[in-house]
Structure formats: structure tokens, C-alpha cells
Amino acid sequence: MFLPIISIYFLTLIVKCFRIDVEQERVIALQLREPANKKIWKRSGNFEATLNQQDYFYTVEVGLGTPPQNIKCIFDTGSSDLWVPAKTNPFCLGNEPSTNGTTQFYGVDIVPSLDCDSIGVFDPNLSTTFSTIGYNFSTQYFDGSYSDGYWAIDEVSISGKEVPNVQFAVANTSNAPAGVLGAGLPNLEAVKGYDGAPNENYDNFPQMLKNNGLIDRVLYSLFFDGVDSQSGTVLFGGVDVEKFDENLFTLPLVNIYEQIDQPAAFDVTLQGLGIRSESNCTETVISHKMAPALLDSGSTIMGAPEDVVEKIAEELGAVFSESDGLYVLSCPSSSDDRTFYFDFGELKLKVPLQDLLFLPDSGQSYCGLAVIASGDEWILGDLILKSAYIVYDLDNLEVSIGQFKASSGTSIKSIGAKGSLPKTIQSKASSWSMNGNTNASTKSVFDQPLPKKCRQSPTKTCPAKQKTVKREVSQIVYNEPILENSSTNLRPCRLLCMILAMFYSIIYLQ
Numbered sequence: 050m051f052l053p054i055i056s057i058y059f060l061t062l063i064v065k066c067f068r069i070d071v072e073q074e075r076v077i078a079l080q081l082r083e084p085a086n087k088k089i090w091k092r093s094g095n096f097e098a099t100l101n102q103q104d105y106f107y108t109v110e111v112g113l114g115t116p117p118q119n120i121k122c123i124f125d126t127g128s129s130d131l132w133v134p135a136k137t138n139p140f141c142l143g144n145e146p147s148t149n150g151t152t153q154f155y156g157v158d159i160v161p162s163l164d165c166d167s168i169g170v171f172d173p174n175l176s177t178t179f180s181t182i183g184y185n186f187s188t189q190y191f192d193g194s195y196s197d198g199y200w201a202i203d204e205v206s207i208s209g210k211e212v213p214n215v216q217f218a219v220a221n222t223s224n225a226p227a228g229v230l231g232a233g234l235p236n237l238e239a240v241k242g243y244d245g246a247p248n249e250n251y252d253n254f255p256q257m258l259k260n261n262g263l264i265d266r267v268l269y270s271l272f273f274d275g276v277d278s279q280s281g282t283v284l285f286g287g288v289d290v291e292k293f294d295e296n297l298f299t300l301p302l303v304n305i306y307e308q309i310d311q312p313a314a315f316d317v318t319l320q321g322l323g324i325r326s327e328s329n330c331t332e333t334v335i336s337h338k339m340a341p342a343l344l345d346s347g348s349t350i351m352g353a354p355e356d357v358v359e360k361i362a363e364e365l366g367a368v369f370s371e372s373d374g375l376y377v378l379s380c381p382s383s384s385d386d387r388t389f390y391f392d393f394g395e396l397k398l399k400v401p402l403q404d405l406l407f408l409p410d411s412g413q414s415y416c417g418l419a420v421i422a423s424g425d426e427w428i429l430g431d432l433i434l435k436s437a438y439i440v441y442d443l444d445n446l447e448v449s450i451g452q453f454k455a456s457s458g459t460s461i462k463s464i465g466a467k468g469s470l471p472k473t474i475q476s477k478a479s480s481w482s483m484n485g486n487t488n489a490s491t492k493s494v495f496d497q498p499l500p501k502k503c504r505q506s507p508t509k510t511c512p513a514k515q516k517t518v519k520r521e522v523s524q525i526v527y528n529e530p531i532l533e534n535s536s537t538n539l540r541p542c543r544l545l546c547m548i549l550a551m552f553y554s555i556i557y558l559q
């Protein structure tokens with residue numbers, strides 16, 4: 050049937066105007082913030098001193114119960130459960146350290162040291178909609194923190210939207226700096242992790258947003274508002290097409306667990322890593338083979354296989370400091386343009402060297418390298434994710450990733466149940482798989498040759514290498530500076546204090 054062309058035109062207009070409202074309704078924007086207060090927190094049993102910890106993680110505010118109790122939770126793509134500390138957590142300042150006669154928690158002395166009032170704690174007695182489901186909760190994180198308590202059900206509100214009957218855990222005891230809103234896949238939920246667990250997947254928070262009709266696809270974008278910024282944004286159900294360069298590239302999740310046949314975590318294929326300085330016409334390939342890399346907003350730093358970490362350190366002239374537990378190097382000048390290239394196939398994610406350094410106090414000349422050995426799986430924490438725009442699509446087990454672009458503009462598209470994302474291209478790069486060929490499918494880890502001036506007058510420089518001696522070096526670092534011209538030694542602990550949270554579940558699949 051034909052309609053006059055003019056009415057189609059008007060119809061389109063009406064639909065368009067209408068759709069804008071609808072679109073905004075199908076997206077929930079959530080602000081991420083670094084907690085403003087710096088608090089004292091003893092990270093793990095390995096570290097003896099009480100540290101003046103510069104915690105560095107992003108939290109979102111969650112309203113829990115009726116009436117809502119506001120609690121700041123770490124937004125974590127590396128785990129899948131929502132849990133909050135109980136008001137009675139003996140690690141909270143002001144609480145008794147031994148509520149049940151013990152003074153230890155997984156071998157750590159219980160010392161009230163967390164400023165729980167500013168982060169928020171949960172008191173189930175104050176919620177009229179609270180109920181328990183009769184199972185204990187227990188989880189452990191990579192940074193050595195633990196959380197023990199029990200599973201419960203209550204209403205959760207975020208950004209003014211209410212989600213009833215959300216399963217979460219109340220942690221009677223936890224030495225983690227804050228609760229966690231785990232936004233990973235149900236396969237990674239901690240219910241599988243211990244004896245007597247219900248051993249089934251439940252619909253976690255992102256799933257519940259869809260179940261309640263608040264979003265159409267279990268999907269969210271996560272980006273940080275600029276590299277120096279202290280905030281970020283989660284868009285449940287939406288993509289802001291103003292916040293990335295050119296296109297996003299869609300990569301399938303890869304499965305790193307032999308016991309299961311579907312991916313459980315946000316691991317994607319990394320094809321390699323390089324470092325380049327355009328001003329000096331130097332570039333080095335650190336690694337050029339496929340490996341799984343976890344996109345983990347709950348971690349701050351970067352984890353990589355040991356040989357990769359050693360190669361990065363060698364390239365940067367960093368030496369391992371035993372007492373800091375980190376590689377240290379003389380701080381590069383502000384004009385140093387060395388940049389890491391993370392090769393995801395078509396996308397080469399660029400991360401400035403400066404972003405992966407911990408700066409010392411003023412007057413000191415050493416910087417810490419925010420890279421640690423993490424086994425075969427790479428872990429890309431906030432310091433790297435800050436350079437990226439990432440869409441996590443839990444329904445389709447894929448991730449779309451692009452270079453973040455700081456922009457004052459905003460254009461948020463809601464994402465329907467089916468169909469592709471705006472400005473997004475399916476990556477053609479091959480994927481890592483267990484026991485598969487790990488040869489990279491990309492020609493180069495760099496997206497283009499060095500600038501023309503480099504080719505005309507090749508200044509092939511050998512970087513002044515410092516020997517990387519892993520064990521013995523820390524004494525030297527502190528007694529006599531081995532790097533040239535350091536006026537002050539690092540105070541031990543300074544950098545240690547900056548080893549930052551890594552929040553991803555350690556799971557035990559059966």
C-alpha cells in the first residue's frame with residue numbers, strides 16, 4: 050500500500066521525536082567516582098605496616114533496601130556479584146575487632162581500620178524489604194582481600210531506578226576497602242566457589258536491569274571522562290558515540306577455563322604490545338603473539354606474563370625493587386612521548402607511558418611502573434582502560450572497543466535487544482583459544498609506520514639498557530641510587546602504598 054510521500058515524511062518526524070525520549074528511557078547513566086577521602090587501609094597480611102594507602106578505584110553509589118541505604122561500591126567488570134559490607138564488619142573503625150571471639154580473618158589480624166561511614170555500610174535491620182536465602186557467601190580477590198557473609202535479597206536503586214528482588218551478599222567480615230558491584234557474567238558468580246553452595250547461576254544485577262524492562266539488552270558502556278579526570282560513566286543499555294575515535298571494533302570473548310564451554314569473564318584476544326616514541330624514531334615490539342587479556346575495571350594496574358613484564362622493564366630501564374614489590378625507574382620528562390600500543394587487531398589502543406607510572410612525592414625522582422606479573426592472562430586495569438571506550442555485551446558474549454576521545458559533546462544511543470551497535474565494525478582478527486595457535490594474526494603491533502622523518506634519516510638508537518636484576522636490586526636502590534642522578538632515595542613503602550587494588554574474583558570451577 051502507498052502512502053503519500055508527505056505523510057511518510059511527517060510520520061518519520063514524529064517517530065524521530067518520539068524515539069529520542071524513548072531512547073533516553075532505555076539507558077541508565079551511572080556516575081563513577083574515585084573516593085575523595087584517602088583512608089588508612091591495611092591491604093594484606095604480607096604488608097606489615099599500616100599503610101597510608103592511596104586507594105585508587107572507582108565507585109558507584111547504590112541504594113540498597115527500603116528505605117535505600119546509600120553505599121559506594123567498586124564497579125567491577127572482573128567479578129559478577131554485588132556485595133556490601135555489614136554495619137557490624139569488625140574491620141570498620143569503631144567496631145570491636147573480635148565480635149565472635151576470633152581476632153584473625155584468613156590469617157590477617159582483625160584491626161578496625163576501614164572508614165566505613167564514608168563508604169557506606171548496610172544494616173539489614175533497617176530495611177523492610179530485606180530477606181535472606183539461607184546460603185553463606187565467601188569470595189576472595191586477587192589482591193588478597195576476602196569477604197565472608199551470607200546471601201540475601203532486597204531492592205536496589207541506581208540513578209533513581211528501582212530494581213526489586215536483587216540477589217546480593219552481606220559481608221559480615223571483609224577487609225576489602227569497599228563493597229563491590231560485580232558487573233561480569235553469571236558464569237563467574239561466587240555461588241559456585243565453595244562447599245554447600247547452591248551451585249547455580251542467578252540473575253545478577255546487569256541481568257536484573259533487563260528482566261525489569263529498564264534496558265533491552267544486557268549491555269553497558271564504560272568509559273572514564275579523560276585521563277586526568279576523577280570520574281567515569283557507566284551507560285547501561287547505551288553507547289555514547291561522541292566519546293570514541295572513529296569506530297569501535299567488536300571482539301568475541303574468549304574462554305580461559307577448561308572446565309566450561311562458554312566464556313566466564315571479559316577476556317578478549319590481545320595480539321601484541323609495542324612501545325614507540327615518534328619524536329625519537331624508536332619503537333620496540335614487546336610481544337607479538339595472541340593471549341587472553343581481561344578487561345577489569347576493578348583493577349588499577351596492569352598484569353602481564355612474567356617475560357613480558359621483564360621485557361617492558363628492560364625497555365624502560367626499570368629495576369625491580371623488592372621492598373616496593375614493583376619495578377622502579379627514573380621519572381621520564383614530561384616531553385617523553387613513549388606510548389604503549391595494545392594490539393587488538395584493527396584497533397591499536399594507545400596508552401601513554403605516563404599513564405602506567407606511579408609518580409613519587411615531589412622532590413623524588415623515581416617512578417613506579419604499574420605493571421606486575423600475573424601469569425598467562427593479561428589484566429588490563431583502569432590505568433589502561435582510561436584510554437579506551439568499551440561496550441560490554443553480556444547477551445552476545447562480546448566486547449566492542451575503541452580509542453577514548455575526550456569530548457564535551459554527548460550523543461547517547463540506546464541499544465535494542467537485537468542488531469549491531471552504532472559506529473561499530475566486527476573485527477576480523479583471529480581469536481586466542483586454549484591449546485590453539487598463538488601466532489598473532491596482525492602484521493604489526495603498530496597501526497602505521499614511524500613518521501616520514503624517521504625513514505629519511507634513520508636514527509637507530511639502542512636504548513641505554515640497565516641490567517634488570519630481579520632480586521638483589523632493592524637494597525642497592527635504597528642504599529645507593531643505581532639510576533643516575535637521583536637526588537633522593539625512595540622511601541620504602543611510598544610505592545608499596547601505591548600498589549593498587551586488583552578486584553577480580555578468584556574462582557574455583559568444578
Ligand SMILES: *[C@@H]1O[C@H](CO)[C@@H](O)[C@H](O)[C@H]1NC(C)=O
Pocket residue numbers: 135136137171172173174
Ligand atoms: C540486627 O538486630 C539484631 C537483634 O535486634 C542484632 O543482634 C543484630 O546484630 C543486628 N544486625 C545488625 C547488622 O546490626
Ligand SMILES: *[C@@H]1O[C@H](CO)[C@@H](O)[C@H](O)[C@H]1NC(C)=O
Pocket residue numbers: 184185245
Ligand atoms: C554459614 O556460616 C555460619 C557462621 O560462620 C555457620 O555457622 C554455618 O554453618 C554456615 N552455613 C553453611 C551452610 O555453611
Ligand SMILES: *[C@@H]1O[C@H](CO)[C@@H](O)[C@H](O)[C@H]1NC(C)=O
Pocket residue numbers: 185186197198199221
Ligand atoms: C552473619 O551475621 C548474621 C547476623 O549477625 C548471622 O546470622 C550469620 O550467621 C553470620 N554469617 C556468617 C557467615 O558469619
Ligand SMILES: *[C@@H]1O[C@H](CO)[C@@H](O)[C@H](O)[C@H]1NC(C)=O
Pocket residue numbers: 149150151153154155197221222
Ligand atoms: C569468626 O569470624 C571470622 C571472621 O568472619 C571467621 O573467619 C571465623 O570463622 C569466625 N569464627 C567462628 C567461630 O564463627
Ligand SMILES: *[C@@H]1O[C@H](CO)[C@@H](O)[C@H](O)[C@H]1NC(C)=O
Pocket residue numbers: 326329384385386387
Ligand atoms: C630521545 O633521545 C634523547 C637524546 O638521545 C633523550 O634525551 C630522550 O630521553 C629520548 N626520549 C625518548 C622518549 O626516548
Ligand SMILES: *[C@@H]1O[C@H](CO)[C@@H](O)[C@H](O)[C@H]1NC(C)=O
Pocket residue numbers: 486488
Ligand atoms: C607460528 O610462527 C612460527 C614462527 O614464525 C612458525 O614457525 C610457525 O609455523 C607458526 N605456527 C603456525 C601454526 O602458524
Ligand SMILES: *[C@@H]1O[C@H](CO)[C@@H](O)[C@H](O)[C@H]1NC(C)=O
Pocket residue numbers: 533534
Ligand atoms: C648526572 O650528574 C652529573 C654530575 O652532576 C652530570 O655530569 C651528568 O651529566 C648527569 N647525567 C644525567 C644523565 O643527567
